[in-house]
Amino acid sequence: xxxxxxxxxxxxxxxxxxxxxxxxxxxxxxxxxxxxxxxxxxxxxxxxxxxxxxxxxxxxxxxxxxxxxxxxxxxxxxxxxxxxxxxxxxxxxxxxxxxxxxxxxxxxxxxxxxxxxxxxxxxxxxxxxxxxxxxxxxxxxxxxxxxxxxxxxxxxxxxxxxxxxxxxxxxxxxxxxxxxxxxxxxxxxxxxxxxxxxxxxxxxxxxxxxxxxxxxxxxxxxxxxxxxxxxxxxxxxxxxxxxxxxxxxxxxxxxxxxxx
Amino acid sequence: xxxxxxxxxxxxxxxxxxxxxxxxxxxxxxxxxxxxxxxxxxxxxxxxxxxxxxxxxxxxxxxxxxx
Numbered sequence: 001x002x003x004x005x006x007x008x009x010x011x012x013x014x015x016x017x018x019x020x021x022x023x024x025x026x027x028x029x030x031x032x033x034x035x036x037x038x039x040x041x042x043x044x045x046x047x048x049x050x051x052x053x054x055x056x057x058x059x060x061x062x063x064x065x066x067x068x069x070x071x072x073x074x075x076x077x078x079x080x081x082x083x084x085x086x087x088x089x090x091x092x093x094x095x096x097x098x099x100x101x102x103x104x105x106x107x108x109x110x111x112x113x114x115x116x117x118x119x120x121x122x123x124x125x126x127x128x129x130x131x132x133x134x135x136x137x138x139x140x141x142x143x144x145x146x147x148x149x150x151x152x153x154x155x156x157x158x159x160x161x162x163x164x165x166x167x168x169x170x171x172x173x174x175x176x177x178x179x180x181x182x183x184x185x186x187x188x189x190x191x192x193x194x195x196x197x198x199x200x201x202x203x204x205x206x207x208x209x210x211x212x213x214x215x216x217x218x219x220x221x222x223x224x225x226x227x228x229x230x231x232x233x234x235x236x237x238x239x240x241x242x243x244x245x246x247x248x249x250x251x252x253x254x255x256x257x258x259x260x
Numbered sequence: 261x262x263x264x265x266x267x268x269x270x271x272x273x274x275x276x277x278x279x280x281x282x283x284x285x286x287x288x289x290x291x292x293x294x295x296x297x298x299x300x301x302x303x304x305x306x307x308x309x310x311x312x313x314x315x316x317x318x319x320x321x322x323x324x325x326x327x
Contacts, residue, residue, distance in 0.1 A: 076304070080304050081304070180315040180318075180319070183315070183318050183319055183322050184311065184315055184318045186322070187318045187319075187321050187322050188314075190321075190325075191321055239307075242307070243307060243311040246304070246307065246308060246311070247308070247311060
């Protein structure tokens with residue numbers, strides 16, 4: 001129906017909107033997500049450097065903010081999920097949280113407007129690091145035999161269940177944990193970015209291409225909804241950074257404790 | 261009309277995690293209503309349960325685009 005009124009047809013956003021050409025040259029490595037990662041990393045390094053440069057007993061504004069983020073990861077994530085030993089893993093968890101949060105928030109920052117974490121390689125790499133760490137600390141703490149015995153044969157279960165339970169435990173711990181960590185972050189950002197594209201590009205199309213009373217009314221509603229969804233996306237982006245960090249901490253905590 | 265039937269399937273598949281996440285937050289809300297001081301403890305558990313239930317929906321949307 002829309003196509004009949006206008007010369008140009010609306011193309012719904014899809015996975016093709018997540019492919020970017022290189023900025024320099026035809027086969028350069030520097031694409032927009034890559035640029036966001038580099039700028040984001042530099043920004044994080046700069047902010048934390050400035051926050052800790054003149055650390056005093058009475059914190060300045062920036063030091064207060066930096067300590068707030070670090071303290072949040074330490075108290076709300078590491079201490080809750082791992083316990084007292086969690087202090088040792090706070091540097092990793094804080095880095096993870098801030099890195100993911102900044103790359104996610106790039107999705108609603110003007111001019112960047114692309115969550116770099118919706119490219120699957122980035123969450124996959126972070127999930128592999130978490131996977132290596134929690135398996136390493138588990139094997140280091142319980143020995144390679146003890147770690148796999150505790151994982152495959154959890155105590156307090158009737159012996160007849162083990163043929164069924166052990167393969168499930170193995171698959172869920174070793175195989176599905178990194179996969180779900182990756183997919184959860186990637187596709188939350190992917191779907192969120194798709195919704196924003198649909199609301200805003202759709203609203204723009206209705207306002208400027210369809211025009212008329214219907215186009216104006218529907219386009220305004222669509223754009224307003226796009227603004228609302230932008231704020232909702234901001235919330236989701238921080239929540240997903242928290243969830244990724246929390247799950248990494250839970251996995252490390254689970255590998256550290258014996259259950260018997 | 262163009263589109264992909266996968267998306268209809270994904271809509272159906274998202275019912276399950278939707279119900280699951282609803283149950284998790286319903287339990288969280290009634291827990292906080294009964295015992296407001298337990299909020300900080302329950303919050304982490306609720307978000308953890310939410311993340312695990314949501315994994316199904318997220319795998320679903322991944323497969324809807326990939327397959």
